[in-house]
Amino acid sequence: MTRWLAGAVAAGAVLATPAFAETRVTYKSAKAGTSYYQMGVQISEAMKAGSDGAIIVTIEEGQGSVQNVMEVRARGADYVFTTPPSLVGLAQGGKAMFEGKGDPAYDEIRALFPIPSLTMHFVMSNESEVSSFADLEGKTILLGKGSFGATEGAKYLDLFGLTDKVNIADAELSNAVAALKNGQIDGFVTAGSWPAPNVVEAAASTGVTILSLDDEQVAQTNRTRLVIPAGTYAGQEADIVTTSLPVVAYTTTKMDEDTAYQMTRTFWEAKAKMAESAPWWDGVDAAMLSTITGKMHPGAIRYYQEAGMPLNDGNM
Structure with missing residues (x-):
């Protein structure tokens, strides 16, 4: 009986002790x-x-x-x-x-x-020949709907005096790369971690220019300055200065x-x-x-x- 009790107590102790917390x-x-x-x-x-x-x-x-x-x-x-x-x-x-x-x-x-921060990307097709925000006049841009990137993109166009000078495409951001390939749009705006998958795809398949902001434009946005290093995207030969939301x-x-x-x-x-x-x-x-x-x-x-x-x- 003593032996049985001792065994039972020992077994109970083993069961009560977890392998790890x-x-x-x-x-x-x-x-x-x-x-x-x-x-x-x-x-x-x-x-x-x-x-x-x-x-x-x-x-x-x-x-x-x-x-x-x-x-x-x-x-x-x-x-x-x-x-x-x-x-x-x-x-x-x-x-x-x-x-x-x-x-x-x-x-x-x-x-x-x-x-990774939400990083703004203004992505323009090479065919659009846009290399700065000043070149956006008359171009068709896809902003998307309801996202941080869409809201922020519209804000930047307003800040830089471009709201009434660009055409905003009525489409979802998920269609951006296809629309860029087909020439339906000149560019799109997206915000996400970098490298952004949709920008990687566009750069590799179509050829794009990602716009940089100057110091005055960055200050206007009241966002955090961020540099996307050269070589991040196909064909990107220089650093891109943009903004981000941590x-x-x-x-x-x-x-x-x-x-x-x-x-x-x-x-x-x-x-x-x-x-x-x-x-x-x-x-x-x-x-x-x-x-x-x-x-x-x-x-x-x-x-x-x-x-x-x-x-x-x-x-x-």
């Missing part, structure tokens, strides 16, 4: 099929591999950056989401689309790491410090590997930390301090 995280980014959703898939795979299975990330399709922020109100410690820092600031201040929808939960949002992976203070630390460390350690299959990760570096204007999670801060990576005073 597993942390499950939900990562909410963008709609399925987009480059940002694919980034989430890569991050999920990197977290599993980099933590030896200790962190399991489930990808959840997002309906937009604003909605990602709003869901903070009902989510727990396992919620990670992507959005531009500017939207977090608006939520915390109860401004713009968050007016009348303020919530104390927004004040608990904390940054982890930057991901995008960051966030969580809240509900996440424990160790999990935030491990996620941040694993992301940076896996970035080079992820870039082997998706070059857009090459555009992410330590300098992008300067675009994170709000507070960072204490776990992320611990990693950046250990790694000697620069932070803003407002990140603490």
Whole structure:
């Protein structure tokens, strides 16, 4: 009897001790099929591999950056989401689309790491002979509908005095490359990570010129200046100066410090590997930390301090 009891106790102890502590995280980014959703898939795979299975990330399709922020109100410690820092600031201040929808939960949002920025591309066919914004007069441009790129593109045309001087094609952005090949449009505007898949396709199949902004134009946009290096796209012999909207992976203070630390460390350690299959990760570096204007999670801060990576005073 004694022997049986001892065996039972030992067996119970083995059953009660897990092989490892597993942390499950939900990562909410963008709609399925987009480059940002694919980034989430890569991050999920990197977290599993980099933590030896200790962190399991489930990808959840997002309906937009604003909605990602709003869901903070009902989510727990396992919620990670992507959005531009500017939207977090608006939520915390109860401004713009968050007016009348303020919530104390927004004040608990904390940054982890930057991901590829939404980068503006004004893509013109070589046949259009457009090499600057001044050359756009009389040309037909496809902006798309309902996206950040469409809204931002229309804003730039207005800022540069071109709104009534160009023809706007009534078509979806998904048709842009085909329309460019067929000569139905002279160019299109798109915003996404770089290299952008639709721009890669257009450059390789048709031949394109991607417009650069001068310093005055960049200042007019109130966006972050970004340089796309020469050689990024087929036929691109010089750097392209354009603008971008930074995008960051966030969580809240509900996440424990160790999990935030491990996620941040694993992301940076896996970035080079992820870039082997998706070059857009090459555009992410330590300098992008300067675009994170709000507070960072204490776990992320611990990693950046250990790694000697620069932070803003407002990140603490």
